[in-house]
Amino acid sequence: MxxxxxxxxxxxxxxxxxxxxxxxxxxxxxxxxxxxxxxxxxxxxxxxxxxxxxxxxxxxxxxxxxxxxxxxxxxxxxxxxxxxxxxxxxxxxxxxxxxxxxxxxxxxxxxxxxxxxxxxxxxxPIRPDIPGMDAPGVHGVQTLDDGQALLDTLAGTRGRRAVVVGAGYIGVEMAEALINRGYEVTVVNRGSEPMSTLDPDMGRLVHEAMEGLGITMVNDAEVTKILTDDDGRVRAVATEDRDFPADVVVLGIGVxxxxxxxxxxxxxxxxxxxxxxxxxxxxxxxxxxxxxxxxxxxxxxxxxxxxxxxxxxxxxxxxxxxxxxxGGGYATFPGVVGTAVSKVCDLEIARTGLREKDAHRVGLRFEAVTIESTSRAGYYPDASPMTVKMLAEQRTGRLLGVQIVGREGAGKRVDIAAVALTAGMTADQMTTLDLGYAPPFSPVWDPVLVAARKAAAKVRSSS
Amino acid sequence: MxxxxxxxxxxxxxxxxxxxxxxxxxxxxxxxxxxxxxxxxxxxxxxxxxxxxxxxxxxxxxxxxxxxxxxxxxxxxxxxxxxxxxxxxxxxxxxxxxxxxxxxxxxxxxxxxxxxxxxxxxxxPIRPDIPGMDAPGVHGVQTLDDGQALLDTLAGTRGRRAVVVGAGYIGVEMAEALINRGYEVTVVNRGSEPMSTLDPDMGRLVHEAMEGLGITMVNDAEVTKILTDDDGRVRAVATEDRDFPADVVVLGIGVxxxxxxxxxxxxxxxxxxxxxxxxxxxxxxxxxxxxxxxxxxxxxxxxxxxxxxxxxxxxxxxxxxxxxxxGGGYATFPGVVGTAVSKVCDLEIARTGLREKDAHRVGLRFEAVTIESTSRAGYYPDASPMTVKMLAEQRTGRLLGVQIVGREGAGKRVDIAAVALTAGMTADQMTTLDLGYAPPFSPVWDPVLVAARKAAAKVRSSS
CATH class of the missing domain: 3.50.50.60 (FAD/NAD(P)-binding domain)
Known part of the structure; x- marks a missing residue:
């Protein structure tokens, strides 16, 4: 032995x-x-x-x-x-x-x-420490059990008024879910615009699109209390200014x-x-x-x-x-560039890298540009508008971040910027990237390249 | 003065x-x-x-x-x-x-x-030097005048049989155009599979999809003659083996x-x-x-x-x-990585970098891997299958090329590889790329990352 x-x-x-x-x-x-x-x-x-x-x-x-x-x-x-x-x-x-x-x-x-x-x-999940947070009808959506509990509430509730607290990824995705279920949806948001992972000027586009979808968007509103009826069930979400009647409340405040x-x-x-x-x-x-x-x-x-x-x-x-x-091997995770993509109905929202306030916080000076383009060649059917914002460092021109709001075909374009950020490319280097082009897929200048051209020019002219 | x-x-x-x-x-x-x-x-x-x-x-x-x-x-x-x-x-x-x-x-x-x-x-356009090439009913599609002439022929022709000569980008796009116009379409192709800008194993997927769309795909067929009727108009395309009746012929052979x-x-x-x-x-x-x-x-x-x-x-x-x-400024065009994207109806086809034969030709040894994944999270509606082939250099693991065939959402994913190629990334570096993820947009491992993982593993195990 x-x-x-x-x-x-x-x-x-x-x-x-x-x-x-x-x-x-x-x-x-x-x-x-x-x-x-x-x-x-x-x-x-x-x-x-x-x-x-x-x-x-x-x-x-x-x-x-x-x-x-x-x-x-x-x-x-x-x-x-x-x-x-x-x-x-x-x-x-x-x-x-x-x-x-x-x-x-x-x-x-x-x-x-x-x-x-x-x-x-x-x-x-972050659960604000306010009265009523544990009332029946108030739901988080972190786990499968949470999801089942929410579905049970939706099945058992006759009212059709839903309030979503928070307007980040989970908040806007839940707004879509509840719209799809036929609810009147109000999103109550602490920030000045939805999607605080974007700069407010880009969040504004999300705000407008959400309202276009029939979602009521309430910004700059801190929830102070969940109001309940006599049997303890949720009946409204209260902010300092007003109450929003609710048959169901979904918390999408983050984790x-x-x-x-x-x-x-x-x-x-x-x-x-x-x-x-x-x-x-x-x-x-x-x-x-x-x-x-x-x-x-x-x-x-x-x-x-x-x-x-x-x-x-x-x-x-x-x-x-x-x-x-x-398991005895070797691998590393080098880090992230902060890429995220989401959608609300047919609106696609994406971001990678730094927002303006992130750049300020870490002491980086930058130029920011915003351009409008389309997802496909302008003459091709269903070419839809797309807004791309790009931040590039002053002097070096290094790409710092990209935010995109548009329709079909907008969201995953952020991957171009995610790879470029990882590689440490400058906006100027990006202008000649050999991206896939054909009329059903892109204008001859991909929207990300249009933004790169403008950002590179702005960096040059300010140097 | x-x-x-x-x-x-x-x-x-x-x-x-x-x-x-x-x-x-x-x-x-x-x-x-x-x-x-x-x-x-x-x-x-x-x-x-x-x-x-x-x-x-x-x-x-x-x-x-x-x-x-x-x-x-x-x-x-x-x-x-x-x-x-x-x-x-x-x-x-x-x-x-x-x-x-x-x-x-x-x-x-x-x-x-x-x-x-x-x-x-x-x-x-390349026009093969064969009899009948200038017959009425035979059309190139390089210029607007060409396009108008073809449309005039289509409007004036009662027959519904179209033959497309060539199965590159123009050929497959014209096949789609003619299918959309209600024609019976035969594509006659000199190569072993359509889309010779892909490796034949990936071209095979295009072949199968085209047949699924009702397009007759004839490979390994060299056009020897355009046959005309008594008034000189095209009536068939002849190859060594057989004749393909044609009311209209479109040349998509390249330029x-x-x-x-x-x-x-x-x-x-x-x-x-x-x-x-x-x-x-x-x-x-x-x-x-x-x-x-x-x-x-x-x-x-x-x-x-x-x-x-x-x-x-x-x-x-x-x-x-x-x-x-x-104009007195300064700019350069550094070169290309060979990105191209196209579609035939709902089939998306993309490629960047080197094919196997390109790598052989320039003396690069490589590992090639092919994976199957989906455009969205597997449980999300309309998640569609996607095949990604990746070539990475032996020893160094440097990305050499990517080919993608799939449905909606497949084509523009090639941009991830196009940027990575430009930056000189290895397959292993690509495995940790921070790409946009949400269920409507991607599985948790984007298909390009799945291919990168497999390629990196193959490079390691063969080193």
Whole structure:
């Protein structure tokens, strides 16, 4: 008998959604069960689902919940991942390399030791601390359970007035979902324009388009209270100025990193309360702990500073990197440029890089230009207008950011700028990019190139 | 009186379409008529029109010819450009800095001297030297006059059988146009699959899709003769194997640089018979002569060799660069990566960079991968399948090329690869690109990233 046989390592994963289960799956691909045991804890009922898809399920575009589940618990278990659902990790003990978990059904707690730990605890929705927030009829939309609860409310409510609180991605997507369900929708927004991830001049275009879709957009309005009727159910959303009657309220205010466990364990958190990792997604200062997904901060390659961005595509990439590294390989996640795309009905909204206020905040001086163009050659059917705003650094002309608002074909054009930002291109270099051209796809000068020409000229003339 | 006043310079432009008139317009923007006289010769009736739009006009998507004209002769003249239509330049005399032009109405010839000359003579269609090529009912589609002649034939022909010769961009676009007009369409193609700008395995997908659209695709077939009936009109297209009955024949075989004048003047031509320029679009060895558009060769930034690509978007960029330089400014055109996009009905076809045979030809070793993905999140309505092929260099992993065949949302994704190629990225670097993600726009891993992951893995495992 060979006594020197390597002990089987144990990888513990906290959180069964995109980052955690991508990490587990990738580690399993690289190491078989004889070499690596994988235990994953998930406090909910589901694994590996698309939270980003919830608005489309609520809106009816996606017919049922199970379509949003990329991989079921059974599928994970079939690949030798010891998945423990409805089991919440309540403590991480880095010194003794163990986690304590509670079975949410029985209440029993026990410790599990790890050789390597992955923290993928995700994010929690921001819920303003105001009266009535927990009233029946007020819904978040972070989890599949949230989505089902909202659908149950919609099915059981006769009134057709919906108020969405918040006008970021989730807010505008939920506005679309509720319009599609036949609701009268009011969006109550704290900022001066919807989509605060855009500059206000571009947010204004979203505002106008939303009103064109029949959505009532209320800006500069802070929600002070959720008003309820005699049986405690929501009846209106109150701001300082007025009340907005509501049969259902959806919160789309955004999320914060869920790092309660990490904080208690003394792990390093950044300015946004997200875990801080190195490029291999290893928690800084902790050799055996990795973290990814909505609970971490990521490096913004344009500003050079850490940000928190809750987005499934990043979570999947983090998981892939973590799984590769914990599986004995080597991979890194260099950072983000802040690309995001969304839509409200047929309006497409996209952004990447820095807004004006981001550039100011990090001490970058820039020129900003805005152009109007079309998605296809002007003479081609369904050519639709598109507005592109571009920021380029003064002197160097380096691209800093792009925002796009338009119709079909507008949104994914932001990828051109995302790659150019990653490569550190200048607006002037972008003017000669060899982009796909044919009349059904683009004018001879792609709208992004038109913006680049104008930005490059403005940088030159101000130098 | 100030005798030292600078003499007014004269810029002569040969060719009134995209490159020539973009150059003229940009030069005029930079210099007023007191400083610079601009004379432009065009042998046809039109200026600044979109030849790329002709298939969509013939197919009925664009209702009339004038929609394809970006700027009329009158508009150019209003901007102090001395435009001489129906006037053909018959000789360029670089030694004496003059051109000889013939008025095609009167036949009168005269010399015009220049300080700076722009050659933008475009391309001419390849017409195989076979019997019957000039028969009534056989049409090219290079010019607006060609398009009108074809439409006249379609209007006057009772038969509904169309044969398209050639299966490149023009061929497949004309197949779509004729299908839209209700014709039975047969495409006769010399190559083994349509779209020889793709590798044959990707061309095969186009072939299958075209047949699904009801187009008869005949590959490996060389046209030997156009057969005519008693009155001389086309009745069939003959290949070695068989005859294809035809009421109308459209030639979509491609084009060659129109450099007859340049050659006679002793200007430098490249291996594809296109004019050779430097980066400022100045003809090599000729201080006062610029050239751009379909009559020049361009540097392929991926292969490092010269290519001929007839495409409106390049012609416009060349014109912009030439106009800037002849107008006293400074601009360069660095080269192309070979991006092209097209469609046949709802099938989108795109490519950039090198095909397998291009890479072989220039001595590059590569790994090639092909993946299947979808245009949107798999659960989102109208998510459609998409095939992405990627070539990456062995050892370095540098991206060499991408080909995409799919439905809505597939084509313009090639821009991601076009920018990455320009920036010299590796497949591995591409795997972490921060591209726009939301369920209506993309799966969490964009199809281009899925291909990059697979290519990067293959490069690693073979290193």
């Amino acid at each position: 060979n006594m020197s046989r390597t002990r089987r390592e144990r990888l513990v994963v906290i959180g069964g959604d995109a980052a955690g289960m991508s990490a587990a799956s990738q580690a399993r691909r690289l190491k078989n069960p004889d070499e690596l045991e994988i235990v994953a804890f998930e406090r909910g009922h589901f694994t590996s689902y698309s939270a980003c898809g919830i608005p489309y399920w609520v809106g009816g575009d996606v017919p049922d919940r199970d379509r949003l589940i990329a991989r079921t618990p059974e599928e994970h278990r079939a690949r030798d991942i010891d998945l423990r659902l409805r089991t919440e990790v309540t403590e991480v003990d880095p010194d003794r390399q163990r986690v304590r978990a509670r079975d949410l059904e029985s209440g029993a707690e026990s410790w599990t030791s790890y050789d390597k730990l992955v923290i993928a605890t995700g994010a929690r 914060r990193p869920e790092t309660t466990l990490a904080k208690a364990a003394g792990l390093p958190l950044g300015p946004h309360d997200g875990l801080l990792t190195d490029r291999s997604m290893r928690v800084r200062g902790h050799e055996n702990i990795w973290a990814g997904g909505d609970c971490v901060e990521v490096l913004d390659l344009v500003s050079g500073q850490e940000r928190h961005i809750a987005l499934g595509t990043h979570a999947n990439k983090h998981g892939q990197v973590i799984g590769t590294n914990t | 100030n005798m030292s006043r600078t003499r007014r310079e004269r810029l002569v432009v040969i060719g009134g379409d995209a490159a020539g008139m973009s150059a003229a317009s940009q030069a005029r923007r930079l210099k007023n008529p007191d400083e610079l006289e601009i004379v432009a010769f065009e042998r046809g009736h039109f200026t600044s029109y979109s030849a790329c739009g002709i298939p969509y006009w013939v197919g009925g998507d664009v209702p009339d010819r004038d929609r394809l004209i970006a700027r009329t002769p009158e508009e150019h003249r209003a901007r102090d450009i001395d435009l001489r239509l129906r006037t053909e330049v018959t000789e360029v005399d670089p030694d004496r800095q003059r051109v000889r032009a013939r008025d095609l109405e009167s036949g009168a010839e005269s010399w015009t001297s220049y300080d700076k000359l722009v050659i933008a003579t475009g391309a001419r 060659r640089p129109e450099t007859t004048l340049a050659k006679a003047a002793g200007l430098p031509l490249g291996p594809h018979d296109g004019l050779l320029t430097d980066r400022s679009m100045r003809v090599r060895g000729h201080e006062n002569i610029w050239a751009g558009g379909d009559c020049v060769e361009v540097l392929d930034l991926v292969s490092g060799q010269e290519r001929h690509i007839a495409l409106g978007t390049h012609a416009n960029k060349h014109g912009q660069v030439i106009g800037t330089n002849t």
